[in-house]
Amino acid sequence: MSPKLHIVQATQRRAALYLRMSTDRQKYSIENQSCALYAYAVEHDIEVVEQFCDEAKSGLTFEGRPAMRRLIEQVKSGQCGFNSILTYDVSRWGRYQDADESAYYEHLCRQAGIEVIYCAEGFDAYEGPISFVLKSLKRTMAAEYSRDLSQKVTDARWRMAKAGLHTGSRPRIGLCRAVVNKDGVVEGTVEDGCCRHHPGDQLMIRPGPRHEQVVVQRIFRQYAELRLSIPAIVKGLNDDPAARVNGRCWTFSMVRMILIDERYIGNLVFRSFHQTGQIKRAKMPTRIIRHEGVFDPIVPLSLYQAAAKRLSQTWKAWDKASLLDSLKEVYAENGKVTTQILNSRCGGPSSTTYAKHFGSLVNAYLAAGIQPTKDCSWVARRAANNSDRKKMMNDVAATLMAQGHSVQMNYKECILDVDASWGIHIKLVRAKRLKTGFVRWMFELVDAHRTDLLLLLRLDQTGSHVEDMYLVPTLSIRRTPDHVVLGRVNNLGTEMYRIGAFSEIPPLANRYLADVEDCMAHFGRTQQDVDKRFSRRRAKQPDPALEPSEAARTKEARRINRIRSQAGGKVRRASHPQLSATPPVPRTDDVRHGSKANIPRI
Structure with a gap:
């Protein structure tokens, strides 16, 4: 008998693409990288399954690149669906000032069995230690290029500042950018969002429109003479439509930065916080250039000094x-x-x-x-809860994005906006043991958190383990006046919303949205009608559509008279359940008590 032959097929290579460009002015950088990486994948029979893209992100730091962080998190989790990472060259992977940091992230991938391939470098042509030497050299060259470019830009801005030229972006309210030619003649101004007309033109700061200067003078006068607080000034500016600039609302920091800006008394001050070879911005300026009396002051010097004196008494640098x-x-x-x-x-x-x-x-x-x-232990618990909530939002968002959905995250409200068409609110609820011995999960659902869906994650009493999950349409949640209560075992109307994994969210959401559209089409309602009714309910206003007609009132009066005649006398209105002014509120206990569920079937 001939022995059996076992044919082992080679595992197909599946890869993820990582693309990065430094500024939004590099229009075709991402497209060029993508074309080169796809061509490499086709040539080497590699299937591209996912793409990570950092647009207009610097390669100096790891924290400022969300796509890179998401890629490394997937690699660490061991749940990624690829075994290779394709990137264009070493500089796209990162221009870390410490070359070992770039090698560290590549080591994490290699430790997880994922190979990082630099398609435009040609490291595959070398074997052994030569390849590692070339990679180290390329990483050092990429870091040195960024460091050298930063130093050149800083020196150029320093020379422009010495000449009294503007080196920043849009100035604050009350100031404008004036275009100066090579002979020092002012030719015009540059509006917000516009650039210079000719490459040889330079920019200088000059007083802006008159109505903006009036607002600046009002801020200094209210703070220095009327002794108003900054929040009171902000409120007054926002309440006055004429004080708004370009429709933007005023904030605390905007007013404070105006009060400390010397340009409003005609002085130009340039501060350099650059430190060669360091990434983080220095706390104190390393170099300062001051030009006094460059143009006529917008605010009198005495008024500016009075505001500065009050600020120095209020604001202090504490250690x-x-x-x-x-x-x-x-x-x-x-x-x-x-x-x-x-x-x-x-x-x-x-x-x-x-x-x-x-x-x-x-x-x-x-x-x-x-x-x-x-007992202040709740402070640590609150911090831990915020961290767990953020981590859970990232996990849900990563699952949705892996399935091809676009997700916008609102960490403050714990809301995910998916595909700009439906939203999901994530709520973590810890179990609580009552005095009766029963375990309950109680939570509130405020109107601000009413999205299309509610993802309810029920935690144990320690808050460290997720016991189960419910994906509930928020329109189907029936609440008591204060909160919703769930037991360990609930009836079918509640348990039908239980899910086992985050990957089940998109199909259930699509089915729910389709059902809502069918119901609205069937009853002839539009989304505007639903929003109006919901706003009336929040304002506790009567809904005209729900007011009974005259025929309905007559029918109800006949029914009440019939019940009274059968009872043989006058019946108290609150004693008969059919005559109760308000329907009885269902209990929110466990189904063992024989009550209705909080979350009924739609």
């Missing part, structure tokens, strides 16, 4: 040592430290300042040797 001394002084005066006491002190650091320097007020108390009188 940790001075913050701890101030905290100990507050504790010695009051015998306790609270947020209200810190914020009410004139000239002292606020509670936000302590939280910014120490991470939280509790950490500041402990660093100063002050023991909190209350």
